[in-house]
Amino acid sequence: MEVVPALGRLLRPVSALTVQISISDVADRLLMPEHKSFLSLPVVAEDGRPLGLVSRSTLQDIFMQRFGRDLWGRKPVGEVMNPAPLVVSLDTSLEEAARQITAQLQSPIRDDFILVDEAGLYQGLGTVLDLLKAMEHRVAQRNRVLRKALVDLKESQAQLVQSEKMASLGQMVAGVAHELNTPLGYVKNNLQLLQDLTGPLLDLAAAQARLGDCLADPGCAEVDLARALDEAARAREQAAPELLAEDLAQLFADTQYGLQQIGELAVGLKDFARLDRAMSEEVDLNDCIRSALLIARNSIKDKAEVQQRLGELPRIACAPSQINQVLLNLLTNAAQAMDGYGRIQVKSWSEAGWVFVSVQDNGRGMSPQVLERIFDPFFTTKPVGQGTGLGLSISYKIVQDHGGSIRVVSEPGRGTRFLLSLPCNQTANLKRSA
Ligand SMILES: Nc1ncnc2c1ncn2[C@@H]1O[C@H](COP(=O)(O)OP(=O)(O)OP(=O)(O)O)[C@@H](O)[C@H]1O
Ligand SMILES: [Mg+2]
Known part of the structure; x- marks a missing residue:
């Protein structure tokens, strides 16, 4: 000081x-x-x-x-x-x-x-001259302090934006890990079952091979043949192959489905986190929506059912991971606005050179006082630890950098609708966000 x-x-x-x-x-x-x-x-x-x-x-x-x-x-x-x-x-x-x-x-x-x-x-x-000099000195000192404060502020803002990104990334990773666990769990179970079931089948194959050898051997003694026959019959009873066929087919199908789900999640995650080296990729926004829904599935599933009405969209130039971040925040906000179990409708359509995505929930809605401030950095009504209040302010900036807009209507007790619009022909300079 x-x-x-x-x-x-x-x-x-x-x-x-x-x-x-x-x-x-x-x-x-x-x-x-x-x-x-x-x-x-x-x-x-x-x-x-x-x-x-x-x-x-x-x-x-x-x-x-x-x-x-x-x-x-x-x-x-x-x-x-x-x-x-x-x-x-x-x-x-x-x-x-x-x-x-x-x-x-x-x-x-x-x-x-x-x-x-x-x-x-x-x-x-x-003297007036002394006074002016002293004042000038003060102003210069203040300017130095203010300049430093500005630099500090910019730095901590950048850090906060970064930590918000990391926090949502962490949330996302936790969600995806959870999603992976379910198919992973039953793929593992199925494999164990397959192993348990294939043991007796291998025993049966071995017993039948021994019986075949005996039958083919003219020197095979009666008593050995009788034993081989007996063993083969027991192994067959044990393995019950005629009953297994259906179970095995089902197990293979389930396992394949589980692996497919794991694969989808991996692709979704890769799409979601795609680093925008080429900032403007031609993207179908519906893919972004699906990818964001996949990632948010875990945090939404206990809060709301999701209805999708995705129309045909032209591919547009954008930074997909940034748009994904916007969509993920809109979806998470909608889920977090539910008091009981609700409904989230996601729609997309294209009209007159623009692509629109609307995310509508029937959650608790917002009062005009809250609505006025939602795009302010750090404005949140959520408890400490749940929201940083940066989601919408970052989204706003991202959408602005894309030459688009985010509009919102909300009614307390009825719900909220966010409308995202992006131009099909990207004329605004896509800026790289820090
Ligand atoms: N769909 C919605 N329904 C009701 N209120 C909402 C909705 N979306 C946003 N809000 C209000 O806007 C505030 C700001 O949202 P924003 O996404 O910027 O931050 P946050 O969700 O609180 O925290 P963060 O996104 O950083 O986790 C929220 O705290 C909430 O009060
Ligand atoms: Mg949010």
């Missing part, structure tokens, strides 16, 4: 005049080198109270008159002084002093100002 330079630092001790001193004497004093930088000299009463200021310019005016010095020279200075000089107390702040002095400043500047102590007694003079 900067220390306010005391007004005292502007104080220039100058010995004061008494009111009886003659005008000529004052003129001589003003010529003395130590008074050179003053525009005026102070007149002070015996008890130290300031009475006025005699300005150099007043004396010059007098002496330039014909016989001025003869007519006025011996008169007491009290007659020509300014009896209402500017008096500033030493404990006044620099700003306040500057305010008082500039309020009364005249052009050209004819006077200095008198500085007094708390008791109102004369302590010295201050």
Whole structure:
């Protein structure tokens, strides 16, 4: 914190005049080198109270008159002084002093100002030039502080935006890991079952092979043949292949389905997190919607059913991972707005050179006061830890960078509808967001 330079630092001790001193004497004093930088000299009463200021310019005016010095020279200075000089107390702040002095400043500047102590007694003079220099110094110092504050602010804002991104990425990864677990679980189970079922089948195959060998061997003894027959019959009973066929087909189909789901999730995740090296890719926004829905599935599924009405869309140039982030935030917000189990409708369509996506929920809606602030950075109504309040402000910026817009209508108790519009022909410069 900067220390306010005391007004005292502007104080220039100058010995004061008494009111009886003659005008000529004052003129001589003003010529003395130590008074050179003053525009005026102070007149002070015996008890130290300031009475006025005699300005150099007043004396010059007098002496330039014909016989001025003869007519006025011996008169007491009290007659020509300014009896209402500017008096500033030493404990006044620099700003306040500057305010008082500039309020009364005249052009050209004819006077200095008198500085007094708390008791109102004369302590010295201050000059306007010193005051201006001090103020300039203050302003320069403030500017430095402000510039630094601005740099700090930008840095922490960038960090927050980054951590919001990381937080949503973390959420997403957790969701996807959860999604992966279900198919992974039953693929694993199925494999165990297949292993359990194939053991007796292998035993059966081995017993039948032994029986076949025996039958083909003319030297095979009756008793060995009988054993081989017996073993093959038991193995067949154990494995019950005729009952297995259906189970095996089902297990293979389920396992394949599980693996397919895992594959889809992997592709979705890859699409979602696609780094936009080529910033403007030609993208079907419906793919972004599907990808965002896939990623958000885990956080939505207990909150709402999702209805999709996706129309045919032209491919548009955009930064898909950024648009995915916008859609994910709209979907998450919609799910988080549900008090019970609700409905989220996602629609897309194209019209007159624009692509539209609407995300509508029948959640708790927003009051006009909340609605007014939702795009402000850090505005959130969610508990600490659940929302940073950056989702919509980042989304707004992303959509703006794409030359599009986000509009919203909401009714408390009824729900909310966000409408995202993006131009088909990207003319706005796609900016790389930090
Ligand atoms: N669909 C919606 N229904 C009701 N309120 C909403 C909806 N979408 C946004 N809001 C309101 O707007 C606020 C700001 O939303 P935003 O997405 O910017 O931040 P957040 O969701 O609170 O936090 P974050 O997105 O950073 O996790 C929310 O806290 C909520 O009050
Ligand atoms: Mg949000």
